Amino acid sequence: MDDASALSPDPIRPGIGTSGTARNWPLNSWWVAAHGSEVSEKPIMRWIMELPIALYRTESQEAVALHNRCPHRWAPLHMGEVAGDRLICPYHGMEFEPSGQCMKVPTQDNTPSAIRIRAFPVEERYGFIWIWMGEASLADPDLIPADLAYLEDPAWYNVWGYKAVNANFMQIKENVLDLTHFSFLHKNSLGVTDWNRPPKVESANGRVTYSQFFENSPLAAIYAAAANKTPGKIVNRETWGTQLSPGAHHSAVNIYDPDPEPNGLSECFARVVHLTTPVSVGKTHYYWVMARDHGGPYDVEQTRAFIGKVFAEDVTMLEATQDMARRAADQDEALEFSVSADRAGVTGRRLVAAMTDAEKMQQE
Incomplete structure (x- = not known):
């Protein structure tokens, strides 16, 4: 029976975010395009902010990002090959330097x-390839959050993973800025059930941070x-958690x-990194990293399987809300209520919106 x-x-909308169906991300910011291990001399493609990007490495192993469209007959360049430092179009053999300049048209002398x-x-940093989609002259590498330096610290262990998410990137960011959902969405998978009150929230220098101290609390198995x-x-x-950048x-x-x-530890520290890059209003690249300063190297496959299961609970919920909003005829008139536990998420949304709106005003 059906x-x-x-x-x-x-669906009556192509995608929807916290600001509606329009772009809600700034271009002038660093975004993760790929994990470094994914990029080699064999080109790959990533859709980022509705643009196709070809990624590859030169002979000196420098990462390159070019618009993935040959200006001759629009062939996807990632389907071609790399010779030396040049990306060669698979259709008619035009050769492009890392600067984007065409250096050879095989059928003519000039x-x-x-x-x-x-x-x-x-920029390649902390194990990832970061890309700047806005004005190139503003691409200051120092804007990549230095807070993540522990990902390159040999005293720390880490493991990364990836999920393709059919939801807006800000939905993911707001989800990780409000951990009161742990007691409900993750009560069986994580067993962390004491997130039952709003945390302290602070905002400064374009960032928002929540923090909370749990005294005499049972240690969840995931940390034990x-x-x-x-x-x-x-x-x-x-x-605690901090929105470091968009x-x-x-x-x-x-x-x-x-x-x-x-001989046991009196203290130990762990981190979870969330790196979200818009594909479009309704789709997101979601890279994550688990890191800790104790316990030895991770069992990569076991950790990816477990964390994948936990994050799948988040993704299932976010994709369900996205799908509902795309199909419901009354979505444009729907009211969204926020409560005290939403303060960090709402603040994060406003900070990103302010950056995006300022960019759009400059472009007008």
């Missing part, structure tokens, strides 16, 4: 200087294993054990 609940109207494609500034402690042990836990967020779980085991 499932009546599965029958729904066709190469018009007007034939070129856009090259995007890129790496610290070699028994799940449920009573410890003190400090948790595309980067990290959160912390600091464990303080007033009664450590013999």
